[in-house]
Amino acid sequence: MSKKKELKRIKDAEDEWEKTVVPQWVGTTPERKERFTTVSNIDIKRLYSPSDIKDLDYLNDLGFPGDFPFTRGIHATMYRGRLWTMRQFSGFGTAKETNARFKYLIREGETGLSIAFDYPTIMGYDSDDPLSRGEVGVCGVAVSSLRDMETLFDGINLGKVSTSMTINGPAAMLLAKYIAVGDKQGVPRELLSGTTQNDMLKEFFAQKLSIFPPKPSLRLVIDIIEYCTKHLPRWNPVSISGYHIREAGANAVQELAFTIADGITYVESMMERGLAVDDFAPRMSFFFAAHNNLPEEIAKFRAARRIWARLMRDRFGAKEKRSMWMRMHVQTSGCTLTAQQPINNIIRTTLQTLAAVLGGTQSLHTNSFDEALALPSEEAVRVALRTQQIIAHESGVAETVDLLAGSYCIEALTDEMEEKALQYIDKIDAIGGVIPGIEEGFFQKEIADSSYKYQKEIERKERIIVGTNEYAVEEDWLPFKRLKIRPEVEREQLANLSGLKRRRDNAKAKATLDALHKAADSDENVMPTIIEAVKAYATLGEICNVLREVFGKYEELIVI
């Protein structure tokens, strides 16, 4: 029998089932809701069948892992060869305390490092800036000068680990510090391995940690990508991030679409700078969130790879396979965790981990269950890491590639995610791209609306969040003590910084800052002069102040 005839037979039988079997059952057992929807408001059907994937062209739409369009994964054998990198985002207090946490995590089996910086560092202020009051070492580690970075990696060989840095506005300065520590350790620059997030576009509408206005910010991003393409072959200079877009309130479709739109903007900007797409695209990486809705999340990751591969080939003319594959890091969702009955967050994180692994991620951070309350305690972060290890070694899902492929539901949702994301991308193209979208508040409005809608659904109990709007208890039990930042941290950091400023060669530091001023004011790539400034122990705040003079400061566009 031909495939077409077979499908027709199945469709007829399905229609018959809808007409006879379903009403009979629903007559006595009505469905729990009128509509079942994902977070992105995609209707979830009662049943998916061969009719839902009748147009699926296996070789064209799925292919084989390690091959175009990479829907099934970017490597031929996926986790049978190497598990994803287990990379816990960490940082608190002083560099010395975070160094100890890094070593603890490595002992417990983590396979990559990831630095969480404190707010002053993220915003380009030194610990002694008046705006840093009360914030030093509180939400991450304080890294004002190269000295702090040296302490952070004391006893850790940069030639042997890979390090991810969640840093954007001051990405160039923190990367420069990492390079300087590598130089001091005698590690060849071509061996330095890791990632700078360096995704400024999403800062303007999602994470909102911008220092400079959009255009100079984009220039810094491109300077870093260009520098890494030429000098740091194992570095991922940009991690195009949907995570923050999602955490700010976007739904899964918006996360997917806006992230890819940002990616398009970076590729276009690099090509405008005169680089060939196949020279830089292989090192571009992505970063997504994993939420609780398993089908939608798994479909999102698979659709993301397919969209990117086709875009790179068809829109940008990439020829190399590595330019078309989307490598991704995933973090489980912070905003789904509840302060109420925090122990339940372990289960949420487990579901999200499963979504990320079934979705084919390359690297994963799992949140700790106490993170709605504080930065993670040592005990809680160990449970988070163990969650990944259990999924890796005990669940069996890492033993075959893309095990949900061919599921009627997953394939239909993958198609739907792709289609809806591409509609958004067309809309963004029509308004002139991402920067005009930011300037007119398009993304901000979209995200604020989704966030408001989601919160209202929770308030009206249309969405049940266990332990909050349903199944609440009086006492919220936390098995371990919350991590507390030592109150002395700020004072210690201020003493270190003033000592450094006294002891360094101030004339030399000043000269490097003057050189940076000149470079920033011209078309020159600023990376080399920033590396020189960092090596002369010019501080983060001093370097950012020079750039604030040249570039100006960003003023937020407020959209409620």
Place this chain on the structure above:
Amino acid sequence: MEKKIRVLVAKPGLDSHDRGAKFIARALRDAGMEVIYTGLRQTPESIVAAALQEDVDVIALSILSGAHMTLLPMVTTLLTQKGLKDVLVIAGGIIPDEDVPALKEAGIAEVFGPGMKIDELVKFINDNLKRKT
């Protein structure tokens, strides 16, 4: 016509977690109040200046950076210095329970955490307003 309650939703500190603040701003507006939202990274000085200029009845401070023990008392101290004693000041965000008594001592009328219902907040504001509107 009854005068609307005027609320300044403000974000002190360097963090950028504005999802809660924006939700509160929009929900209080839907509840019939006049809401002014400051945007991110306001200093205690700029918040008090805005409160004075906008002649607000309520200041709702949202902070998730962990700097609340430093920055929130600075806001209330400045308010007193400027003679704005009749402004109701409330706070929300990630604020550990053990910090709440000291904040109340410093003049923060109430601290709301995750899981707060909008109706509760609206009721609290109506019941505790210091100015007659």
